[in-house]
Amino acid sequence: MKTEQSFEFGELSAQDAVGSASESSYSPPGAVFGVSPPESSPRGGRNNRRRDRPSWVKVTYTPYFDGHLWRKYGQKKIKDAEYPRLYFRCSYRGDRQCLASKLLQQKNGDDPPLYEVTYTYEHTCGAPPVPFPDIVAEPPPASREGLVLRFDSPGGHGDAQMQQQQQGQYQPTSRSPFMMLSFGSSSQAHDQQPAFHSDMEAGSSSLPNEGMPAAAANGDGGMFSTWDSFTYDFDSHMHFGDHTHLPYNSNYDYDDY
DNA sequence: AGTATTTGACCCAC
């Protein structure tokens, strides 16, 4: 019970953290959304008001890896928000008229920043889940002062492109194929683990069946956040990237869609 | 050259 579960890119469920999203935009877990929304004009949809759109909220540390391919189409500074809001839509929107979109809102400036992701509409593109990047731990030469994690894409082909890279106001506009995370031991709040314990609880998932191939959302009390998972493996040697488990490129036919 | 991202403007919902 470890390596198998170690690849927990689970999202935290939204609870009180959904505060800003207010009642209108949050659908309770287990709710089934009416896919195939009215295909009226994307913009001036009188019969397609924002409030009527099915949407649900997730709070996660890894908003970019949710198993789908997104294309950013906007960014905006929100009045009361400290961080800008990022707008993404399904990459297959043009091809498959997939109206799925998501909205990213960074919630804090913690080391691993916490994001609130609001998804709107289910994916109708039928695209296979995007494989998660390979995560390889690269112990620093001398000290463990900055463990570097390398998110590498499984060098396949069908993985499209990892276009979900950071861009915020911090990251330089580089499109490196992998993302790096560093854990500075000096900034740890606890004795030895970076332990990112959020105030929210790992409750039920609010996501119908988004991206996550397995694990992830299973509010069974045994759900850890991504970072918790990292933490628990730090002791030994930490190795993720077991994407052989992912239902990718083995049973899915891109051409079939 | 093609494609994704950035960014300001536009338009709509509230």
Next chain:
DNA sequence: GTGGGTCAAATACT
């Protein structure tokens, strides 16, 4: 009227 969501031209990158 204001704030927020989307468009689209310009730009950046592969």
